Structures are given as structure tokens and as C-alpha cells.
Amino acid sequence: MIARSALTRRLLIATALLAVAGPALASGPPKKKEGEAAAPDPTIKLQPIAVPIIVDGKLLNYIFVNMTLKMAPTVPVTAMEGQEPLLRDAVVKAAHRTPFTASDTYIEVDAGKLKAVVMREVATLVGKGKVASVEITKQIARKQIPHPSGPKRAAAPASGGHSAPAAAHH
Helix, strand or coil, X not given: CHHHHHHHHHHHHXXXXXXXXXXXXXXXXXXXXXXXXXXXXXXXXXXXXXXXXXECCEXXXXXXXXXXXXXXXXXXXXXXXCCHHHHXXXXXXXXXXXXXXXXXXXXXXXXXXHHHHHHHHHXXXXXXXXXXXXXXXXXXXXXXXXXXXXXXXXXXXXXXXXXXXXXXXX
């Protein structure tokens, strides 16, 4: 009997606590005060840009590159408003002058070169220091063209100095 009454007492206490805390838990996150706006996302997702892959003056492929721009902390995202078409045009023109072709693949761009050009062009369009960084989020090749040097190779796993013999290719 004593064990049963202790269990009943615990159940009553838990029910009382839930009754008191229930409305607070159900209300969700705290509401913003009237007139207080949510902080805008400091990143801008650009539409995909078709970047040409040019080798020896010959167009081999297009890579559709998705990028995001992270704005500097004090800069509103509206600073880029209306500038995206100009940025896209400048990037494509730069890609024709000095291709962003990677040294070991025709299905991805040279990310370092592309980011450097985007940062330079954004500084020209909206002002130096307004964009903190550029991130390439996705690259989709129009065609799957193998590179003459073969596919990209992953780093060789560290082993005890011995490596397995290479399989013969026929």
C-alpha cells in the first residue's frame, strides 16, 4: 500500500507540473515585440551561372555553378539588389577572357579562380568589403567529358610502405 500511494503521489505531482507548464511549452518560441523585424539572412543565393570550360581556345563544356554571397555583418542584403544580372554578365565575360578550367577535370571549375573573380566583380558593383565571402554550393556539368589525364584521383591511403599491385587494364 505504501508503495502504491508514493506512486500515486508522484503521478499527481507530475500532472500538476504539466498543467502549469503546458501552456508555456505549447506557445513555442518567444514572440517578437511589435515593430521588431526579424534579422534578414546575411546570404544571397545567386541563380546558377553557366561557366564555359575552354581549352586551347575551344569550348568543351559548360558548368552550371550555384553560389552564395555572404554579406559583411553591417551590410544589408539589399546592397546587391538589381546587381545580380551585372555580376553574372561580368563572370561569364571573365570566363571567356581567362577560363576557370580546372587543371585536372573538365566537369568542375577552378573554384579559387572563380571565387577571386566574383569577389573582385562584387567589389566593383557594390563596394569593397560589402561581401565577406563567396561559397560555391553546387557544380553541374552539362556534359561528362573525361580529362585526358584520366579521372581525378583520391589521395592514396597511408599504409605501412607497401602498396597493392595495380590491376592490369585491358
